Amino acid sequence: MHFQWYPGHMTKAKRMMQENIKLIDLVIELVDARIPMSSRNPDIDELGKNKARMVLLNKADLAEDKWNDAWAEYFKGQGYSVVKVNSKKGGGLKSIQNVIQEACKEKMERDRKRGILNRPVRAMVVGIPNVGKSTFINSLAGKAAAKTGNKPGVTKGKQWIRLNKQVELLDTPGILWPKFEDQAVGLRLALIGSIKDEILQTEELAAEAITFMNTYYSGVLEEKYALESSADPYVVLERIAQSRHCLLKGSGLDTEKAAMLMLDDFRSGRLGRLTLEYPAEGEK
Ligand code: G4P
Numbered sequence: 001m002h003f004q005w006y007p008g009h010m011t012k013a014k015r016m017m018q019e020n021i022k023l024i025d026l027v028i029e030l031v032d033a034r035i036p037m038s039s040r041n042p043d044i045d046e047l048g049k050n051k052a053r054m055v056l057l058n059k060a061d062l063a064e065d066k067w068n069d070a071w072a073e074y075f076k077g078q079g080y081s082v083v084k085v086n087s088k089k090g091g092g093l094k095s096i097q098n099v100i101q102e103a104c105k106e107k108m109e110r111d112r113k114r115g116i117l118n119r120p121v122r123a124m125v126v127g128i129p130n131v132g133k134s135t136f137i138n139s140l141a142g143k144a145a146a147k148t149g150n151k152p153g154v155t156k157g158k159q160w161i162r163l164n165k166q167v168e169l170l171d172t173p174g175i176l177w178p179k180f181e182d183q184a185v186g187l188r189l190a191l192i193g194s195i196k197d198e199i200l201q202t203e204e205l206a207a208e209a210i211t212f213m214n215t216y217y218s219g220v221l222e223e224k225y226a227l228e229s230s231a232d233p234y235v236v237l238e239r240i241a242q243s244r245h246c247l248l249k250g251s252g253l254d255t256e257k258a259a260m261l262m263l264d265d266f267r268s269g270r271l272g273r274l275t276l277e278y279p280a281e282g283e284k
Helices: 007-021 065-077 096-103 105-113 133-148 183-192 202-216 220-225 233-243 255-268
Strands: 026-032 052-058 081-084 121-127 160-162 167-170
Touching: 007 121, 026 096, 052 065, 052 096, 065 081, 081 096, 096 105, 096 121, 096 167, 121 133, 133 160, 133 167, 183 202, 183 255, 202 220, 202 233, 202 255, 220 233, 233 255
Parallel strands: 026 052, 026 121, 052 081, 121 167
Antiparallel strands: 160 167
16 A cells, blocks of 8 residues: 655645744644554654653553553653643643643753743644644643633734643644655554545555454454454455445445444544554564
């Protein structure tokens, strides 16, 4: 399967990031907890150098918790502050402010020594498309607004969301591009639904998902769709079509529909919490 990318907005997004990053002290990088490596961007280290750094394992609710913990350790080992979050439901958000302050301790100390008091830490959320940046900002802003009684501003230009006396967050996230030249990364992004389905062959992608399930989560598909196992993913797809009554108008099985249904279950957690990559590959 070949993944093609249309990086038309890439240059513009990168320029905006470069401009905004000058204003901030802390980079809050969101990654997808199911694929913490593939959902990162190779430029972030260059863009975020000399800044305090934080990694948020977002969509932690969709990934296996033991692997979330393993990834958290991995990133901590690399010097990042890490939090597991579910931006949709608000899980993990409570601890964010403390971790932000912890991540910026050095900067605050420097400010204090220079006699700069009460200057808030300025943070920006960055990440690849679909990783949950807007959801995260909205959840955090909602909480902060409720706490301080602030109303969302309507003025144009940059908006800062005041999380507390010490921390402000830029309301527009920085969009980063994934490592689109790497086909294995492309496949994982497609599996979790980060790449638009129109440019992919659904059945081929579902076959990849089935092979992954057979390898790492054996028995799950059989139980979910009440079917007999097979090592051939296309046979499994037909069996899913049978079991879910995905039928073509005349006669025959609608395996395309079955593929969409299966991928939807895969992405939304209905096949359970799934982790697609591990801190040390192969050591699952
Ligand atoms: P972006 O700004 O980085 O592009 O991402 P965005 O916030 O638009 O989120 C992309 C999708 O991921 C949304 O789903 C959002 O609800 C979902 N999402 C974000 N954070 C989490 C999380 O922690 N857990 C889970 N399970 N989902 C999360 P959508 O399908 O586009 O919208 P909707 O169906 O939720 O309305």
